[in-house]
Structure formats: C-alpha cells, structure tokens
Amino acid sequence: MTTFLLICIASPAALVVLMYVIDRLISPKKFNPKNAHILITGASSGIGRSLAIEAAKSGAHLTLLARNEARLSETKTMCEKAAKSDKLNILCVLCDITDDYDQIERCVEDSVKKMGNISMLINCAGTSTSGRFDSLEFSYFKSLMDINYMGSVKVTRAALPSIKKVDNGRIVFVSSVAGQVGLFGYTAYSGSKFALRGLAECLQMELNRYNIRITIAHPPDTETPGFEEENKVKPEETRLISEAAKLFQPDEVAKSIFQTAIKGKFLQSIGLDGYFTKIATCGFGPSTSILESAQQVVLLPIVRVVSLCYLYYFRRLVDRIAKESMDKKKQ
Ligand SMILES: NC(=O)C1=CN([C@@H]2O[C@H](COP(=O)(O)OP(=O)(O)OC[C@H]3O[C@@H](n4cnc5c(N)ncnc54)[C@H](OP(=O)(O)O)[C@@H]3O)[C@@H](O)[C@H]2O)C=CC1
Numbered sequence: 001m002t003t004f005l006l007i008c009i010a011s012p013a014a015l016v017v018l019m020y021v022i023d024r025l026i027s028p029k030k031f032n033p034k035n036a037h038i039l040i041t042g043a044s045s046g047i048g049r050s051l052a053i054e055a056a057k058s059g060a061h062l063t064l065l066a067r068n069e070a071r072l073s074e075t076k077t078m079c080e081k082a083a084k085s086d087k088l089n090i091l092c093v094l095c096d097i098t099d100d101y102d103q104i105e106r107c108v109e110d111s112v113k114k115m116g117n118i119s120m121l122i123n124c125a126g127t128s129t130s131g132r133f134d135s136l137e138f139s140y141f142k143s144l145m146d147i148n149y150m151g152s153v154k155v156t157r158a159a160l161p162s163i164k165k166v167d168n169g170r171i172v173f174v175s176s177v178a179g180q181v182g183l184f185g186y187t188a189y190s191g192s193k194f195a196l197r198g199l200a201e202c203l204q205m206e207l208n209r210y211n212i213r214i215t216i217a218h219p220p221d222t223e224t225p226g227f228e229e230e231n232k233v234k235p236e237e238t239r240l241i242s243e244a245a246k247l248f249q250p251d252e253v254a255k256s257i258f259q260t261a262i263k264g265k266f267l268q269s270i271g272l273d274g275y276f277t278k279i280a281t282c283g284f285g286p287s288t289s290i291l292e293s294a295q296q297v298v299l300l301p302i303v304r305v306v307s308l309c310y311l312y313y314f315r316r317l318v319d320r321i322a323k324e325s326m327d328k329k330k331q
C-alpha cells in the first residue's frame with residue numbers, strides 16, 4: 001500500500017522534474033542584450049518608452065522610432081539616466097510607420113548604417129479606439145489597420161535583412177488581450193491586433209531556420225497616455241468589461257515583454273488573468289517550452305470553463321446596460 005502511494009506521488013513529480021530538465025536543454029538560447037542593437041517603435045510614450053528604458057538598463061544600444069521629436073528625446077534622456085554605462089549609443093529616428101514603404105526602409109537602413117545590425121526589433125507603435133460597430137466610421141477600421149498592422153509589417157520587412165545577419169535575433173509584436181479575446185466595443189481595434197497574431201505565427205515558421213525567435217505580447221489595460229486618450233470615448237460596456245482585469249503600469253508590462261523576448265518565448269502574458277487567457281487562446285501557435293505545452297494540455301479544459309463563466313458575466317453586463325438605456329428612453 002505504501003509503495004503504491006509512494007509511486008503515485010513520486011512519478012508525477014519525477015515527470016515534472018524530467019520535463020523541466022528537457023526544457024532547459026532544448027529551450028531557445030537566451031538573448032544577450034548587452035551591446036546588442038535594439039530598435040523600438042513607439043518609443044516616445046507609454047509601453048514603448050518603458051521598453052526603451054528597460055533595454056537601456058540591460059546595456060543595449062538603441063534606436064528609438066516615433067513621430068514626436070520632443071517626446072522621443074525625452075525618452076532618450078530617460079534611457080541615458082537609466083543606463084549603467086555612459087557608452088550606450090542611442091539614436092532617435094523620426095518616422096511615421098504609416099508612410100510609404102520606401103520611406104520606412106530608408107529610416108531603418110539609416111539606423112543600421114549608424115548603429116549596426118538589428119538584433120531585436122520591438123514593434124510597439126500603435127493606437128486604439130473603441131465604439132459600437134455601427135457607430136464607428138470606416139476610416140477608424142482603416143487607420144487602425146494601417147498603424148497597428150501594416151505599420152508592424154512594414155518595419156519588420158525593412159529590418160529583416162539586418163536581423164537575419166545576426167545570430168539568435170528577436171522580433172516582438174505588441175498585440176493586446178484584445179488580440180486574443182473579442183470584446184464589446186473593440187471591433188476595429190481587435191481586428192488589427194488579432195491580425196498581428198496571425199502574422200507572428202506564420203513568420204515564426206518562416207524564420208526558424210535563421211534562428212530568429214518571435215514574441216507576441218498580449219498586454220491588458222495599461223496606464224499610459226494612449227490609454228487615457230482611449231478612455232475619453234470608451235463605451236460604458238467596454239469600460240466595465242475591462243474592469244474585470246487589473247490595470248497595469250507600463251514599467252511592469254515592459255519588463256515582462258522584454259524578459260519573454262530574451263527567453264525567446266512565443267507568447268507573452270502578465271498577471272493571472274493574462275496567464276489563463278494565454279492558455280485559453282494558445283490555439284495552433286508554436287511551442288517554445290515543453291513545460292508550457294504541458295500546462296496547456298492539462299489546463300485547457302479547466303480554463304475553458306473559466307472563460308465560459310467570464311463570457312456569461314460579460315453577456316449579463318451588456319444586457320443590463322441595454323435594459324437601463326431602454327428604461328431611460330421610456331422615462
Ligand atoms: N495601454 C494599453 O492599455 C494597451 C496598449 N497596447 C498596445 O501597446 C502599444 C503602446 O500603447 P501605449 O503605450 O498605450 O500607447 P501611447 O499612445 O502612449 O504610445 C503610442 C506610441 O506609438 C507611437 N505611434 C503612434 N502612431 C505612430 C505612427 N503612425 N508612426 C510612428 N509611431 C507611432 C507614438 O509615437 P508618436 O505619437 O510620437 O508618433 C507613441 O510612441 C500599442 O500598440 C497599443 O495598442 C496593448 C494593450 C493594452
């Protein structure tokens with residue numbers, strides 16, 4: 001009886017230890033940020049700015065790309081203060097990622113000429129708007145796609161020849177929780193963020209042979225200037241649904257994204273909700289760790305039950321607001 005109990009306890013534990021050891025052996029080689037050249041788009045504000053500071057702390061040389069010159073040089077000063085050495089090179093590039101491809105290619109080539117090959121590209125520039133589908137103008141759907149999706153496509157295409165030349169390169173796409181889960185009010189935004197996930201999955205399959213690892217980041221609501229802007233027009237339903245998850249600070253989100261990219265993991269998440277959402281939406285994406293895949297296999301059914309509870313709660317919430325506004329109209 002005791003032997004049986006012992007086997008019952010010891011064998012799963014042994015399995016986990018074995019998986020952990022195999023994981024360590026086969027997981028992607030860590031990225032060494034020290035003296036690497038990292039290009040960050042959207043570095044003039046919010047999460048992109050925090051990512052730049054995080055990268056500067058780790059000793060990387062930086063290209064900071066955005067449109068606003070004053071805010072970009074503010075980030076540059078912050079990076080210089082955060083860096084441990086004064087030998088870091090930081091280049092600010094003024095570029096609108098919705099411009100023609102030739103223009104963007106020139107910006108990226110200029111950065112490579114001055115700073116050397118790009119070892120890590122972080123596509124963080126982006127924007128968001130929410131609203132009911134039938135009240136959003138078509139121009140929003142187009143502009144979110146142009147900035148969030150096409151912008152990342154163009155910068156990545158321009159940087160790829162350079163990234164292919166380094167060993168163990170990285171490309172990061174900043175999507176959103178709204179790029180994993182479709183929520184009330186985000187028809188235009190989610191379209192552009194889900195699109196990044198598709199791009200990332202395809203691109204990883206193409207770039208494996210160059211030893212380039214892709215990370216797709218799915219941050220939740222984060223307190224940034226962009227978030228403040230978004231809140232000005234947010235429907236009540238969207239606001240209440242979003243409150244089901246915690247509001248994060250850009251620094252903690254940036255740390256998590258940067259560490260995930262260093263490890264070469266495909267999926268990034270933050271917080272317990274983020275972890276559940278990551279498992280619930282792992283789909284057909286590449287596996288970067290046996291341990292992580294094992295968690296998906298074991299937890300998927302349980303997490304689906306949790307997600308159904310959330311969906312039920314969100315549906316009740318939307319119905320309640322619809323009823324309240326009907327009642328108001330009647331009065
Ligand atoms: N904050 C949040 O709650 C969440 C944000 N995200 C995503 O994270 C990313 C950063 O968001 P956040 O920090 O909140 O946003 P901010 O609005 O604070 O910053 C956006 C950055 O993108 C740059 N940018 C915007 N449009 C362009 C353009 N056409 N060309 C070049 N650069 C551009 C801006 O620079 P400039 O204006 O100088 O050009 C700025 O640096 C976005 O992709 C967003 O969708 C994801 C989940 C949650």
Ligand SMILES: CCCCCCCCCCCCCCCC(=O)[C@@H](N)CO
Nearest residue numbers: 128176177178220221242245276306307
């Ligand atoms: C098992 C499943 C658990 C599910 C939990 C789901 C919680 C939903 C919270 C939604 C948060 C909305 C994020 C959008 C952030 C964003 O991209 C904008 N703020 C951009 O500015």
